[in-house]
Amino acid sequence: MDLEGKVALVTGGSGGIGRSICVGLAARGCDVAVNYFSRRDEALMVVDEVRRLGRRGMAVRADVSKMREVEEMVKCVVREMGGIDVLVNCAGILIVRPSILEVTEEEWDRTIEVNLKGVFNCCKAVAKHFIEERRGGKIVNISSIAGRNGGTVGVHYAASKAGIIGLTMSLASELARYGITVNAVAPGPVDTKLIPDELKEKLAAMVPLGRIARPDEVASAVIFLLENDHVTGATIDVNGGRWYS
Numbered sequence: 001m002d003l004e005g006k007v008a009l010v011t012g013g014s015g016g017i018g019r020s021i022c023v024g025l026a027a028r029g030c031d032v033a034v035n036y037f038s039r040r041d042e043a044l045m046v047v048d049e050v051r052r053l054g055r056r057g058m059a060v061r062a063d064v065s066k067m068r069e070v071e072e073m074v075k076c077v078v079r080e081m082g083g084i085d086v087l088v089n090c091a092g093i094l095i096v097r098p099s100i101l102e103v104t105e106e107e108w109d110r111t112i113e114v115n116l117k118g119v120f121n122c123c124k125a126v127a128k129h130f131i132e133e134r135r136g137g138k139i140v141n142i143s144s145i146a147g148r149n150g151g152t153v154g155v156h157y158a159a160s161k162a163g164i165i166g167l168t169m170s171l172a173s174e175l176a177r178y179g180i181t182v183n184a185v186a187p188g189p190v191d192t193k194l195i196p197d198e199l200k201e202k203l204a205a206m207v208p209l210g211r212i213a214r215p216d217e218v219a220s221a222v223i224f225l226l227e228n229d230h231v232t233g234a235t236i237d238v239n240g241g242r243w244y245s
């Protein structure tokens with residue numbers, strides 16, 4: 001897909017990776033709706049960056065774990081921007097609990113609700129628009145190395161991110177008949193606020209390339225998947241060669 005003149009909705013768009021994706025999309029000519037949950041100021045700063053690149057930008061609040069809020073968000077973006085062509089599901093939370101014995105039921109539920117059900121909610125609401133109004137579209141979901149190899153931060157996070165990979169493959173085959181592609185990116189550790197600072201050095205030492213990723217290195221994989229029309233159901237690993245936990 002030529003991204004020039006298209007409209008993208010990026011969940012978690014005010015976060016470290018989300019911001020890079022929003023700016024990367026705007027640089028390729030996309031108008032961008034920046035979803036946020038609580039950090040409105042940060043979302044507005046990203047909108048400013050999008051506008052400085054000459055594109056339309058808007059901030060839109062929704063808790064992705066709540067279907068009603070997601071449906072309202074999609075309606076609002078369609079109304080304000082005239083439609084949606086691209087969905088990037090980047091919203092996510094990480095509660096570091098390396099032992100299953102430490103994971104509370106509430107932490108399990110919230111992690112699955114935001115990281116996995118949030119992707120389901122957004123894909124469902126936007127797929128309806130893609131099928132009925134656009135006859136096409138692109139979806140990229142942000143998974144994690146933890147969804148590939150289990151990772152080191154806990155069963156709840158690994159399960160949510162592995163679920164995204166299964167959802168991506170299933171939805172890709174379902175939506176292919178409408179010309180809609182659905183892919184995922186599985187980053188290893190990335191330099192954002194999601195990872196506690198004290199963990200970053202330890203994680204960098206475990207990456208064969210010798211450092212954790214920059215957010216723009218994840219964004220460029222997302223953009224590749226959005227621009228390509230024949231890759232679907234795939235997961236691209238951006239992990240510096242760290243295949244094992």
Ligand SMILES: NC(=O)c1ccc[n+]([C@@H]2O[C@H](COP(=O)([O-])OP(=O)(O)OC[C@H]3O[C@@H](n4cnc5c(N)ncnc54)[C@H](O)[C@@H]3O)[C@@H](O)[C@H]2O)c1
Pocket residue numbers: 011012013014015016017018035036037038039062063064065090091092093094114142143144145186187188189190191192193194195
């Ligand atoms: N940083 C890493 O090392 C890393 C590695 C692999 C995967 N990821 C994934 O990348 C994605 C982005 O993470 P990041 O590193 O940029 O972290 P971040 O904390 O900077 O960004 C996460 C964003 O998600 C938003 N969010 C959280 N809960 C939400 C909700 N209920 N509704 C809407 N938005 C919500 C936050 O407000 C924030 O903007 C996440 O899905 C994360 O799991 C990150």
